[in-house]
Amino acid sequence: MLITRPSHCKRILKSLVGHFDQGHIGPVKPTTVYDAGSVQEAFRFMQQGLHIGKLVISLRGPDGSLKINTELVTSIRKLKLDESASYLLAGGLGGLGRSVARYLVEHGARHIVFLSRSAGSGPDDQEFVVELESLGCKVQLVQGSVNNRDDVVRAVSASQNLKGILQASMVLRDENFAQMKIEDWRTTIQPKVEGTWNLHHATLEAKIDLDFFICFSSMSGTTGLAGQSNYACANTFLDAFAQYRQSLGLPATSIDLGAVRDAGYVARDEALLKRMKVTGSKGVTELEVLEAVSMSILSKPVIKPEPAKNTEEAEFVDQSNLVLGLLSEIPLSSAESRALWKNDRRMAVYHNSSTDASDGSGSGGDVLKAFLSNAKKDASVLKANESVQLLAVEIGRKLFSFLLKSEDELDTSVSLSSLGLDSLVGVEMRSWWRQTFGFDITVLEMLGMGTLEGLGKHASQGMLKLIDSESG
Ligand SMILES: NC(=O)c1ccc[n+]([C@@H]2O[C@H](COP(=O)([O-])OP(=O)(O)OC[C@H]3O[C@@H](n4cnc5c(N)ncnc54)[C@H](OP(=O)(O)O)[C@@H]3O)[C@@H](O)[C@H]2O)c1
Incomplete structure (x- = not known):
């Protein structure tokens, strides 16, 4: 029906959402949750026709760990980078950039170029270079700003046989939107918007055929974040940019990260970590970030989509964007939940698989x-x-x-x-x-x-x- 009568489907969905908004319909209860690894058991149970409510397959446990047979997945899709290639990490000397750099080296990268304003003058930059070199990787530090086209061209020229880019540059200037000065807006926007655009054009002009172009974006671009309108906006650009590049048939992924608990700027900031805990946000682990990077590199080459004849009927699947960290430690239905996205209709699936006491599961009284x-x-x-x-x-x-x-x-x-x-x-x-x-x-x-x-x-x-x- 979706293919042959799309406008009819649209009408039905609209009326369904209307009923949902007015509270006439809601998730089916009770829910019985099975781990993804026990999916056969779930089907067997459903086959008996004895259950009441809904059977839900849960991919992650309460601690955020994947409940699937990850051994099988990783053994098939092992990351192996090209030893003869260079990889350019803009903003790569920050917390997450360093973590990704080590990961790339562990998976075969033998030449990494870092571009950042203070590259080489940071207190532990040299120590880090020695660490990577001891693992057999040649390291080049290019001091410059991703906002500056010439600096970017210089970094790209320094990267022989450039095969992959990580864009992790960031500057924060948090302020309520009403009070935000234009300089604060620009300072945060520039590295992500102009910087990314510079990287894109410098590689296009040099006719470089990349295997990956990964942008570290943030969940704030998807859900919004009070006091960070400039940052959220810059990250929304990254998500759109990745879609745009894919529409050109070029590799690109934006990874929308939630607060990373054990590496990067949030992990360095006690107050931010505390705020994250208070809102019940589960956060993201360094390992999950690296898994997402690996997945982005390994993902299949994009196929340029057919242009839609009619936007009303166009099917939209975004294969360029990964969101990590939409997990709350407090059930969304709880009055204590302060998850910013709990009333966001796009997140309705989380209410369906909610495991609070009211739907028959949860951790009790x-x-x-x-x-x-x-x-x-x-x-x-x-x-x-x-x-x-x-x-x-x-x-x-x-x-x-x-x-x-x-x-x-x-x-x-x-x-x-x-x-x-x-x-x-x-x-x-x-x-x-x-x-x-x-x-x-x-x-x-x-x-x-x-x-x-x-x-x-x-x-x-x-x-x-x-x-x-x-x-x-
Ligand atoms: N850590 C998290 O929890 C988290 C959550 C969501 C999203 N992210 C995203 O992940 C990325 C990395 O975050 P992080 O935690 O590693 O941050 P970080 O430690 O603060 O690193 C950011 C790096 O960006 C560089 N930079 C800033 N402006 C630049 C410019 N104009 N040109 C080149 N480099 C520039 C900085 O180096 P210089 O000062 O030397 O230029 C710095 O090393 C960011 O894009 C951020 O938005 C992180």
Whole structure:
């Protein structure tokens, strides 16, 4: 229908969004979450036709780690760079640039050119050069500004057999838009807008055939960020630039990064890190940045799209933009959530896979939360009989919430089957269990524990083991 009757589809989607906005429709509940690695199990369960609500495949765990068989993925797509080529890193002597440089060298790069205003005069620039050289890489530092066309041409000429560019230059001048001076606007815009344009034209004019052109952009360009209108705008340009280059059939990716926790300017700034924590933002790890870089380099060459006959009917798929870091530690439905993008319609999928208590999963009530946080500090509390009893009651409360039963009937010594635990509810319980206690239990194991007391004991023993293994 999308192909043969696009305007009809558009009308249906518009009316659907209208109903959504007015609160007439919402996500289907309850949700049962499966790890991406257990997708077969999810299909098998769906096949039985017994489930209520929706089955969701989750790609990432609560800690942000991928729940897919990454070994298989990486072994097929291993990054191997051209030893005879040069790679130009504009702004590459900053925190993330250095991290990418090391990564490129580890994957075969043998000639890296850095362009930045203070290149070579930074306190640890020489030390860094020695580090890369000791790994077998020739390093050239070009002092200059990416904003300046001549400096860029000089850096490009210094890069023999140039095959890849990373544009990581950045200057911040944060201010409320109403108070922002034009100099602040320009200072932040220039390295990303004019700088990127200079890199693009210098390579085109020199007829250089690049394998990749990666721009480090920011999530602020996608979601907006108070006090950073200039920065957000500059990053939106990068996203559009990557689309433009791809439309010319040239390689380009913009990677929209959320705050990187362990490298780069956010990691150097205590106050920023604190602000990130308060808003519940999960942030991005250095490793994820490097994975995104690797993915961008390995991605297939772009195929120039056919020009759309009618913009109304044009299909839009943006293959030039990667967004990293749209993850919140606080469920979006919680009143405490301060994620800037929680009301953004484009992020609706996050509400669908929300794992707060209201949709039947999540990490349980306040008593349980407080108990688990204590147990993490002092594991010996898990050995006490009262703790086993507390866990039994809390597991029972969760079970009863799934069964829509009153807690008055909760008896921890009665058999689980007579309480109503069956394989269907067991699947819901299993997902909650994993998120709450941090280890897995199969539905069969759960049913085999006999009573809530048995489950309480299993939870306390499992957590003890987990804490032991983490500390040892
Ligand atoms: N770190 C994060 O959490 C984060 C989050 C979102 C996006 N990003 C993006 O990732 C990129 C790198 O960030 P970072 O954390 O590595 O920042 P950084 O440590 O501050 O590095 C930025 C680098 O840009 C260089 N630079 C500034 N103006 C320049 C110019 N006109 N010409 C050439 N180089 C210039 C600076 O060197 P000189 O002063 O010597 O010129 C500096 O080394 C940025 O584009 C940023 O927008 C980072």
